[in-house]
Amino acid sequence: MIDVQRLRVLRAVAEHGSFNRAAAALRLTPSAVSQQMAALERSLGARVVARSTRGVTLTAAGRIMVGAAESVAAELEHARQQVARLSTGRTQLTVATFTSGGRLLLPAALTRLTAVHPGTVLHIREGEPEDTLPLVRQGAVDLALAYHFDGPLPAGPGPGSSLEWTPLLEDPLHVVLPHRHRFAGREELDLTELAAEPWVLGCLKSEAYLRRYAERAGFDPDVRGSTTDYFFARSLVAAGMGVSLVPSIALAPEIPGLCTVPIRAPGPVRHIGVAAIPRADRPHVTTLVHTLRDQAARRHEGR
Secondary structure, three states: OOOHHHHHHHHHHHHHOOHHHHHHHHOOOHHHHHHHHHHHHHHHOOOOEEEEOOEEEEOHHHHHHHHHHHHHHHHHHHHHHHHHHHHHOOOEEEEEEOHHHHHHHHHHHHHHHHHHOOOOEEEEEEOOHHHHHHHHHHOOOOEEEEEEOOOOOOOOOOOOOOOEEEEEEEEEEEEEEEOOOOOOOOOOEOHHHHOOOEEEEOOHHHHHHHHHHHHHHOOOOEEEEEOOOHHHHHHHHHOOOOEEEEEHHHOOOOOOOEEEEEEOOOOOEEEEEEEEOOOOOOHHHHHHHHHHHHHHHHHHHHO
């Protein structure tokens, strides 16, 4: 018999990368965490973690068990929600989203959801996909509006097969320039043409993409500002600090004195979608996924 508490401890170790940090998060002692891991390994007959001076990593068996641990957590949370619905007669729905996608797609979709399912109690959590997608797998949120670039979904340390990904739209990145910039009238740009420009960026992921691209192209970008807000980054461009790289859905509202130029194909694209654990008994989630898909289709048709 596998102890559920030991699986919870294993999840914390996987998330935090060390026994000490996992112990702090769980309010346990490092010794108690170590004992729980040793007991789990004895019950399985296999090592689940590998210790080194750099911390703790999961073994192949550990990755399997983390996936199982998250599935168990999701099932328990789903059962708790069903019991709460029996006692209150109301459905709680928790939606996670990243900022620009939520601003564009969520308000109208939530309005339609509550029209179809009146009395639904909604909760919104803002966060980046690497933080919110594991919460979907663990059952802490019901679905997440998220994105990824050219790599896989950042769903966490376990297998991602429990998540169902519904694509919504593609969100290409554009170069944002002062309107008097020498490239302001161009129909498209290659990023190598901006190798000598200073950059101000509104997302760590767009900075990571720029640095990867620049490395392949043989230049080192001069990043003079890195923020967590695209509007702020565009404001810095308007103030003359440099140029920026901004997704199309984050180009509104307009800021006077700026222009945008598409990047020559193949340029960077954010793939936006919604992630949920598929269940037949969650009509609220199904309705919201469908309304988000409709909202994305309307935006695409309106371009």
